[in-house]
Amino acid sequence: MRHGLTRWSPSSVSAWDPVEEISRMQNRLSEMFGETERGTWMELDTLRPLVDVKExxxxIVVKTDLPGVNKDDVDINIKGDRIxxxxxxxxxxxEEKEGYSMKERSFKRFARSFSLPANVTEEGAKAKLEDGVLTVTLPKSELEEKQKIMIE
Known part of the structure; x- marks a missing residue:
């Protein structure tokens, strides 16, 4: 046996968990691209739809594709400049045919959060889901003028 190589054994292979490895890679990529929210391996099945943001x-108008989703199954939350x-x-x-029966189930979860280009308010906000496209119109909030604090 050459130096540095070990003999394969089932116990050494079973210590590697591919789901854990994927989760670590996802966390590293999230850190690299500035994502602030960390997920668990359970969220690997969560789709992150692309969004268009227009000021x-x-x-602020946000559009995202949510194919096959009913409006009752969508949650939209805002706080400050985050949605x-x-x-x-x-x-x-x-499906039942002669000699067999087949059942299929599918579940999809869409989730996305990000910062908006301005603070918004929920008063007067509108959301519409039409043909699989969610359009959210959020009024900009009136920010108070910044006040300068004098140092004694």
Missing amino acids: EDND WITANTHRESE
């Missing part, structure tokens, strides 16, 4: 005169969008979809189908 209009007095509004959280989550949605779930569940499908079940059953």
Whole structure:
């Protein structure tokens, strides 16, 4: 046996957990790209839809694709300049033919949170889900003017 090589044994291979490794890689990538929220391996099935953010005169408009989602299954939360969008979809189908029966189930979770280009308020906010596209219109909030504090 050459120096540095070890003999393979089932106990040495079983210590490696591929799900844990994927979770570590996901955390490293999130840190690298500035994501602040860490997930667990359970969130690997969560889809992160792309978003379009447009700043209009007095509004911020956010659009994202949520295919196959009902409006009752969407949650939108805002605080300051941050928005959280989550949605779930569940499908079940059953097919019975001569000699066999087949059931299929699928579950998809969409989740996305990010900072907006301005602070927004929920008063007057509107959301519409049409043809799988969620459009959220958020009025910009009136920020108080910054006040300078004098040092004694």
